[in-house]
Amino acid sequence: MRRRLAAGNWKMNGTAEGLSEVEALLQAHLSPRVEILLCPPATLLAQMNWKKGQHPLQLGGQDCHAAASGAHTGDLSAAMLKDAGAAYVIVGHSERRTNHGETDEQVAAKARAAHEGGLVAIVCLGETLAEREAGQTLDVVGRQLDASVPEGATGLNTVIAYEPVWAIGTGLTPTRDQIAEVHDFLRSRLSARFGADAAHFRLLYGGSVKPSNATEIFGIPDVDGALVGGASLKAADFSPIINALEQVAEMELP
Numbered sequence: 001m002r003r004r005l006a007a008g009n010w011k012m013n014g015t016a017e018g019l020s021e022v023e024a025l026l027q028a029h030l031s032p033r034v035e036i037l038l039c040p041p042a043t044l045l046a047q048m049n050w051k052k053g054q055h056p057l058q059l060g061g062q063d064c065h066a067a068a069s070g071a072h073t074g075d076l077s078a079a080m081l082k083d084a085g086a087a088y089v090i091v092g093h094s095e096r097r098t099n100h101g102e103t104d105e106q107v108a109a110k111a112r113a114a115h116e117g118g119l120v121a122i123v124c125l126g127e128t129l130a131e132r133e134a135g136q137t138l139d140v141v142g143r144q145l146d147a148s149v150p151e152g153a154t155g156l157n158t159v160i161a162y163e164p165v166w167a168i169g170t171g172l173t174p175t176r177d178q179i180a181e182v183h184d185f186l187r188s189r190l191s192a193r194f195g196a197d198a199a200h201f202r203l204l205y206g207g208s209v210k211p212s213n214a215t216e217i218f219g220i221p222d223v224d225g226a227l228v229g230g231a232s233l234k235a236a237d238f239s240p241i242i243n244a245l246e247q248v249a250e251m252e253l254p
């Protein structure tokens with residue numbers, strides 16, 4: 001029912017040279033059964049869009065401003081990202097929350113702007129190590145989910161990415177049970193707010209996903225895909241992750 005999604009976040013990595021990695025991905029996944037998304041630096045969006053041609057690879061931005069236009073030097077609006085070829089935008093990534101002090105309310109405003117600009121918002125949330133060790137994980141992600149997902153969100157215009165801060169870029173991953181507990185909790189919390197539409201929201205796991213752990217992670221109930229940082233930069237790493245997701249999706253076919 002929910003189309004699985006393999007999303008790559010290149011962060012502040014990549015110049016035109018990196019486009020050869022996209023070419024390799026396009027060749028390896030000629031008719032993807034899962035949705036594949038790359039979120040490169042905004043400087044590469046238009047070139048990637050041109051390179052992918054008719055291939056169903058999706059593109060996304062890594063952040064957008066909450067306003068549609070105006071005096072915001074250095075920022076990009078959702079409409080600009082869309083114009084450059086994006087269909088998605090990541091909002092509330094922990095690196096934005098930490099490095100730019102973004103609050104849940106600001107993240108919600110960005111997600112709303114994404115919706116108004118015709119983009120699917122990938123809303124990121126996740127606990128720090130201190131919060132997990134203090135037993136606060138569900139309180140933290142519940143609060144972030146409530147406050148970062150705006151009114152008007154639906155399973156079609158919003159994806160949720162659970163990314164424990166301590167797992168991002170560290171090589172550490174939560175256990176299967178820890179991921180399952182949070183995803184189950186998020187689905188229930190969405191149900192309480194959105195009713196039947198909660199079943200349409202895709203829940204991604206993010207944090208040190210790599211070829212060696214992808215199959216196990218994708219087998220966890222309510223994990224509809226992954227948001228992948230470091231391992232999305234090279235097709236040789238991202239492609240096996242996509243394959244693992246495709247295999248899990250295929251096993252579920254009636």
Ligand code: PEP
Nearest residue numbers: 168169206207208229230
């Ligand atoms: C991310 O940046 O969203 C991420 C999950 O990074 P990594 O896969 O490198 O941990």
